[in-house]
Amino acid sequence: MIRKPARELWKARKRRSPVALITGGASGIGLACVRRFLKDGWRVAVADLRPTPDLKAAGDVAFFKADVRSLPRANAVVRAVVKRWGRLDALILCAGISRAGLLEKAKIEDWQAVLDVDLTGVFAYLRAAATVFETQKSGKVVAVSSTLALRARHGLTAYIAAKAGVIGLVRAAARDLGRFGVNVNAVCPGLVNTPLTDPMPAAIKDRLRDETALGRIAEPEDVAGVIRFLCSGDARHVTGEAIRVDGGQLA
Numbered sequence: 684m685i686r687k688p689a690r691e692l693w694k695a696r697k698r699r700s701p702v703a704l705i706t707g708g709a710s711g712i713g714l715a716c717v718r719r720f721l722k723d724g725w726r727v728a729v730a731d732l733r734p735t736p737d738l739k740a741a742g743d744v745a746f747f748k749a750d751v752r753s754l755p756r757a758n759a760v761v762r763a764v765v766k767r768w769g770r771l772d773a774l775i776l777c778a779g780i781s782r783a784g785l786l787e788k789a790k791i792e793d794w795q796a797v798l799d800v801d802l803t804g805v806f807a808y809l810r811a812a813a814t815v816f817e818t819q820k821s822g823k824v825v826a827v828s829s830t831l832a833l834r835a836r837h838g839l840t841a842y843i844a845a846k847a848g849v850i851g852l853v854r855a856a857a858r859d860l861g862r863f864g865v866n867v868n869a870v871c872p873g874l875v876n877t878p879l880t881d882p883m884p885a886a887i888k889d890r891l892r893d894e895t896a897l898g899r900i901a902e903p904e905d906v907a908g909v910i911r912f913l914c915s916g917d918a919r920h921v922t923g924e925a926i927r928v929d930g931g932q933l934a
């Protein structure tokens with residue numbers, strides 16, 4: 684028997700490994716997903732505004748500079764991923780921003796900015812990937828919503844509306860893409876330790892921690908683990924779902 688050199692075998696295995704595209708993968712929850720999927724042998728592409736040093740250190744990732752608000756750019760990124768690796772197995776939608784502000788003082792610019800990134804950004808990548816999934820007859824999508832979509836709080840009107848919209852969009856997409864064997868789900872984290880929540884006052888973080896059943900604030904890896912599960916065969920009959928990852932905060 685002629686044995687292939689180890690490098691050939693490694694390349695052949697790599698060619699078969701699944702492909703994930705992660706928006707917002709340069710930081711926080713998205714970056715934890717990048718690390719987790721790489722660790723599990725996936726090939727990973729990231730669409731984000733800029734590559735961070737942490738992303739560069741995470742390993743072999745195809746980076747696409749992209750603003751998620753742009754559908755033409757989403758189409759180009761998805762096309763490039765499929766051209767490079769021949770497939771797209773999972774689409775993970777983490778890019779997001781937040782703007783605090785009471786409704787009575789809210790500015791339309793802030794409303795629009797949050798809706799554009801947090802909701803239209805999810806739509807753009809779902810739309811761009813839908814035709815690939817239809818052709819493949821397979822695919823997994825996970826979008827990051829928030830517990831705030833399930834129980835509102837003071838002073839976050841646009842963010843809460845956008846995150847509730849993500850759950851609606853996920854359900855609609857689960858219906859539209861289900862016939863192609865595609866699973867579309869959302870995760871709803873409570874407070875997670877990421878650069879997004881760094882500026883939050885410690886007293887508020889302590890209060891939110893005390894509201895959880897587990898008495899802890901989530902790390903990005905806690906959310907990445909659930910996203911990874913939703914992209915696995917073990918979750919093949921789960922679709923149109925929004926799973927809380929909140930340490931029992933809303934239990």
Ligand code: NAP
Pocket residue numbers: 706707708709710711712713730731732733749750751752776777778779780800801827828829830871872873874875876877878879880
């Ligand atoms: P993060 O660390 O700030 O990561 C978000 C990433 O999205 C950043 O790399 C950011 O780039 C990128 N991004 C922002 N606007 C973008 C745009 N227009 N186009 C492309 N990329 C863009 O925040 P995170 O906490 O990991 O949040 C990830 C997701 O989880 C968000 O959807 C957030 O709403 C959601 N979430 C977070 C928490 C929490 O407590 N952290 C709780 C519930 C839900 P820049 O850093 O360069 O702006």
